[in-house]
Amino acid sequence: MTRQLKARYPGPGGMLALSFGFHLVVFLLIARCQVLPSFHPDEAQVTYVDMVTLPVVSPQSGTPAPTALEAAPKLPAAAAPVTPPASMALPAARTKAPGAAPKKDKPAAVPDEREFSERMAKLERQAGEKRQAEVLDRLRNTGRVGMPGATGTEAGSDYSSYVQSRLKDAFGEVMTSQTKSPQVIAAISIGPDGRIDYQVEKHSGDQLFDDAVARAVALAGRSLKAPPGGGKFRRVFRFRPEGVAVK
Amino acid sequence: MKVFLLLILIMLTSGSGLASEEYLDVTAPSSRKLQLSIAPTTLLSGAASPEIGPELAELFAFDLSLAGVLQLAPAGSGSSAADLVLKSAYSVQGSSFTLECRLFDQLLNRELAAKRYTGSRKELRRMAHAFSDEVLRALTGQKGPFTGKIAYVSRVSGNKEIFLMDYDGHRPQRVTNNGSINLNPDFAPSGREIIYTSYKKGNPDLYRRELFTGSEARVSSRPGLNAMGTFAPDGSRISLALTKDGNSEIYLMSKDGKNLDRVTKNPAIDVSPAWSPDGAKLVFVSDRLGKPQLFVMDADGGNLRRLTSSGAYNVTPSWSPKGDRIAYARQGGGGFQIHAIAPDGSQDTALTVAGSNEHPRWSPDGRFIVFSSTRDGAEAIYLMRADGSAQTRISKTKVRESHPTWSTGW
Numbered sequence: 001m002t003r004q005l006k007a008r009y010p011g012p013g014g015m016l017a018l019s020f021g022f023h024l025v026v027f028l029l030i031a032r033c034q035v036l037p038s039f040h041p042d043e044a045q046v047t048y049v050d051m052v053t054l055p056v057v058s059p060q061s062g063t064p065a066p067t068a069l070e071a072a073p074k075l076p077a078a079a080a081p082v083t084p085p086a087s088m089a090l091p092a093a094r095t096k097a098p099g100a101a102p103k104k105d106k107p108a109a110v111p112d113e114r115e116f117s118e119r120m121a122k123l124e125r126q127a128g129e130k131r132q133a134e135v136l137d138r139l140r141n142t143g144r145v146g147m148p149g150a151t152g153t154e155a156g157s158d159y160s161s162y163v164q165s166r167l168k169d170a171f172g173e174v175m176t177s178q179t180k181s182p183q184v185i186a187a188i189s190i191g192p193d194g195r196i197d198y199q200v201e202k203h204s205g206d207q208l209f210d211d212a213v214a215r216a217v218a219l220a221g222r223s224l225k226a227p228p229g230g231g232k233f234r235r236v237f238r239f240r241p242e243g244v245a246v247k
Numbered sequence: 248m249k250v251f252l253l254l255i256l257i258m259l260t261s262g263s264g265l266a267s268e269e270y271l272d273v274t275a276p277s278s279r280k281l282q283l284s285i286a287p288t289t290l291l292s293g294a295a296s297p298e299i300g301p302e303l304a305e306l307f308a309f310d311l312s313l314a315g316v317l318q319l320a321p322a323g324s325g326s327s328a329a330d331l332v333l334k335s336a337y338s339v340q341g342s343s344f345t346l347e348c349r350l351f352d353q354l355l356n357r358e359l360a361a362k363r364y365t366g367s368r369k370e371l372r373r374m375a376h377a378f379s380d381e382v383l384r385a386l387t388g389q390k391g392p393f394t395g396k397i398a399y400v401s402r403v404s405g406n407k408e409i410f411l412m413d414y415d416g417h418r419p420q421r422v423t424n425n426g427s428i429n430l431n432p433d434f435a436p437s438g439r440e441i442i443y444t445s446y447k448k449g450n451p452d453l454y455r456r457e458l459f460t461g462s463e464a465r466v467s468s469r470p471g472l473n474a475m476g477t478f479a480p481d482g483s484r485i486s487l488a489l490t491k492d493g494n495s496e497i498y499l500m501s502k503d504g505k506n507l508d509r510v511t512k513n514p515a516i517d518v519s520p521a522w523s524p525d526g527a528k529l530v531f532v533s534d535r536l537g538k539p540q541l542f543v544m545d546a547d548g549g550n551l552r553r554l555t556s557s558g559a560y561n562v563t564p565s566w567s568p569k570g571d572r573i574a575y576a577r578q579g580g581g582g583f584q585i586h587a588i589a590p591d592g593s594q595d596t597a598l599t600v601a602g603s604n605e606h607p608r609w610s611p612d613g614r615f616i617v618f619s620s621t622r623d624g625a626e627a628i629y630l631m632r633a634d635g636s637a638q639t640r641i642s643k644t645k646v647r648e649s650h651p652t653w654s655t656g657w
Contacts, residue, residue, distance in 0.1 A: 160271060167273045174330070174354070175275035178316060178387060185270060207388040208281075208316060215330070215354045216273070238270035241278065 159227055160235055163188065163220075170219035171239060175212050182209035183240040188217065190233040196221030201236065213239045280318035281386070283311060284329035291347070293339030296368075303335055303346075303375055309415060310379035310393045313639065314614065315632050316386060330354060333382070344368040348378040350385055359385040372417060373657075380656060383612075392610040394656035397617060398422065398432040398441055399628055402647040409443055411458070414610075414617075414653065416628070416641035422456065431475050431650055435502075436482040438654035442466070444474040453487060455502065466504035475519050478502070479526050486510075486520035486529060497531055499546065510548040521564050521573075522546075523590070530554060530564045530573055530590075541575055543590065554592050561586075563606050567613045572633065574598070574607035574616050585618055587633070598635030609633075611655040617641075619649040 010018065167188070182204035189197045198217045203210055216239070227233040285307050288300035311317045311333075320329040332351045337344065344367055350360040360381045364374035376393040383391035393414055401410045401419075409422040409429045423429045427447040434441055442455045453467040453476045467473040471490030478485055485502055488495050497511040497520045511517040515535035522529060530543050541554040541564050555561045560578035567573065573590060576583040582603025588595040602622025609616055610630075617630045620640075627642035628651045642648050 164271045164273060168275070171273050172275040175278055176281055176316065177278045208386060211352075211355075211386070215352075218354050236270050237273050239273045242274040242276045 159233060163190065163224065163233065163235065164237065166220040166224055167216060167237060167239075171213070171216035174215040174219060175209075175241065177204075177206050177209040177212065177241065179204070179206040179209065181241070182206040183238060184210055184213045185236060185238050186213060186217070187234060187236045190224060190227055192226055192230050192232060194224055194226035196224055209239075280316060281331055282320045282329040283317045283331045283333060284320040286332055286334045289334075289336040291336045291338035291345075296337075296339065299337055299371065302371065306372060306375035307333055307335075307379060310376060310391070311382060313630075313632075313637055314379075314383055314391065315637065316383075327353075331359070335378075339368070342367055344371070346371065346374045346378075348375075348381075350382050372413065376413065376415075377656075389612055390656070392612045392614060392653065392656070395438065395611055396434075396654045396657060397628065397641075397651050398434060398443075398654065399619075399651040400430060400432070400649050401644075403644060409441070410648075412641075414630070414641070416643045419643070422458070433477045433652055434654040435478050436480060436655065438657055442476045442478065442485060444476065453485075453504075464503070466502070467500065477521055479522050480524055481526055486522065488518040488520065497529065508547075510544070510546070512548075519563055521566050523566050524568050524570045528566075528590075530566055532562050532564065541573070541588075554590070555588065555595070556592065557595065558586070565608045565616075566590075567609050567633070568611060569613035572613075574609065576605045576607060576618075582621070585616065585635075587616075587635075596635070598631065599638065604629075606650050608652045610653045615653075617651040617653050619651060 183202070184200060184204045185202040186198045186200045189199070191197070196217060198214075200210070200213075285304050288303050308319055312319060317331070330353060332353060333348065334351065335346060335348045337346045339345075343365060345363060345365045347363045348361070349358060351357070352359050360378070362378055362381055364370075364377060366374065373394065379393045380391035383389065395414050396411045397414055397416075398409060398411050400407050402408075403410075404421075404424075404426075406426050407428045407430065408424060409432050410419050411422055412419040422432075422441070423443070423445065425445065425447040427445055428451075429443055429445045429447070430451075432441045432443040439459060440455060440457050442453055444451050445454050448465075448468075450468060450470070451472050451474055452465050453473040454463055455466045456463040466485070467476070467487060467489070469489050469491040472488060472495060474488055476485050476487040483502060484499050485504075486497060486499050489498050490496075494514060495516045495518050496509055496513070497517050499508045499510055500506055510520075510529070511531070511533070513533065513535050515533050516539075517531055517533045517535075519532040520529045521531070527546055528543055529546055530541055532539050533542050534540070535542075536553070538559050539562055540556075540558075541561050542551060543554050544551040554564075554573070555575070555577075558577040558579065562576050562578075562583075564573050564575040567587075571589065572587045574585060574587045577586050577597075583605045584597050585599045585604045585607045586595060586597050598616070599618075599620070602620045604618050604620040604622070607616045607618040613633060615630050615632055617628065619626050620629045621627075622629075623640065625645055626647045626649050627640055628648050629638055629640050629642075631638040
């Protein structure tokens with residue numbers, strides 16, 4: 001019996017190799033299951049990569065998106081100064097100052113509320129600036145935008161604003177209603193020949209008001225100029241009495 | 248977690264931008280009335296009657312100005328500046344008279360209404376009122392009330408008799424002629440029948456009368472008072488006040504006077520029931536809290552609640568056909584004034600100021616209130632818009648007239 005055991009004993013070297021192999025297997029298993037903190041990916045950085053790839057929402061040329069501008073005063077004082085969004089690069093990855101003592105690796109932490117809001121405000125600002133820059137670029141590089149006959153240098157001279165202005169003038173002349181807060185949503189189309197057409201997407205329930213919108217469109221259509229570039233214009237407008245809160 | 252954060256950021260950065268750019272707002276500072284031009288009446292065929300043109304113009308002008316959504320174009324301004332043009336033409340062939348009326352929208356270049364009426368010459372007023380009804384239907388989607396009749400109590404014969412007249416006070420017709428006291432007329436929803444209380448057999452009993460045939464039936468002759476009857480909106484039942492058990496209580500019964508159901512059970516006086524337009528509720532007057540006040544309850548007597556909380560003496564309620572207001576008379580300052588209140592007890596608003604004003608009743612479309620007033624001396628019939636504007640006397644005589652009620656169009 002003792003002889004049999006002695007025959008199976010691999011000796012000190014063998015035992016060392018066996019121990020090493022066993023520990024390696026355990027270590028790999030732990031690493032595979034992501035139990036060790038050092039194997040965590042840095043999730044925070046990945047989150048903001050996606051943010052700056054948001055699509056630009058400014059379907060109408062010449063109409064600056066107000067969101068970013070309006071959000072600017074709300075930024076916390078510690079926010080970074082505004083920089084031109086020449087390249088919508090991601091927020092720089094965390095870099096360590098030279099010579100700084102290496103920090104201990106912590107588990108990937110969810111940003112606290114303040115950090116989160118600061119980052120969000122910064123990203124929001126950057127997205128808005130990018131949007132505005134693109135709109136301005138488009139206005140600079142495109143020869144056929146703006147109100148027909150205008151030089152394109154006046155603020156707010158885009159065709160949508162032009163149509164809105166004409167509709168507002170006409171609506172002021174014919175608006176009538178029998179309810180307190182009517183509202184009509186209608187898609188206005190203007191063909192290359194300047195002919196106006198409209199399709200009501202949402203009635204007000206007040207026939208007097210609905211007909212007033214029809215009259216306003218007809219009245220505005222008498223003097224409208226055709227869209228620039230020989231194209232067709234289409235935009236959704238909301239007609240309502242002034243001073244009535246929007247639901 | 249990553250997806251959640253991403254969604255929040257997307258909403259914050261792009262969502263608000265989309266919302267503000269989805270619509271462009273077109274607003275106008277104030278509402279105005281549509282300008283209506285009434286074109287001169289033309290003759291199509293037959294013998295010309297020069298008086299027809301001015302009479303028609305006057306009728307259309309009165310009806311459509313009163314409606315509140317139209318403003319007549321100044322005389323002599325021509326029709327080109329107006330939003331709408333009303334054109335009429337007539338033809339006469341023997342005793343047959345035909346009137347054609349059209350309403351044009353000049354801006355939209357569209358005909359909004361066109362009707363031809365045939366009858367006798369004396370039906371001219373009714374034809375004009377009928378087209379005024381159509382004008383309001385074309386403009387607002389709801390027919391006008393101008394072909395309705397007003398039933399009222401007149402003392403022209405020295406007694407209190409029930410009469411009918413056009414809504415504008417023309418063409419009065421006597422309905423009762425019994426030399427007694429006749430009160431509180433109310434139309435059936437069809438406008439072809441009325442109920443009223445008469446003392447002609449000594450006791451104040453409730454009668455139902457068919458206006459076109461003249462046939463009449465006594466539908467409630469219980470001991471004591473049988474008064475203030477009002478038809479349910481579907482015409483199948485009548486609510487009324489009876490004192491057969493000692494004090495006045497609200498009852499319901501079928502239109503033939505059967506199937507009597509007691510609705511209120513209170514030692515106080517309960518009178519003047521009026522139906523909600525859906526027939527599910529009743530508003531009535533009760534002094535159960537000391538002074539006459541308005542109360543609302545289900546038609547079976549349940550869910551009783553007090554409606555008016557101000558004013559010491561509130562009577563004669565009438566529920567708007569639209570359901571949103573209840574008109575009533577409140578005592579104060581030596582007389583009564585017409586008020587209107589929302590069914591939840593809010594927005595209690597005085598509609599009249601001058602004289603003493605009582606017995607408010609709504610037009611069938613809820614646009615107007617007809618009432619009696621002493622502002623010009625003797626009690627007379629007036630009407631006004633639901634907001635209290637355009638108060639207009641329609642009584643043509645100087646004798647006392649009161650208790651008006653307005654029927655649906657004939």
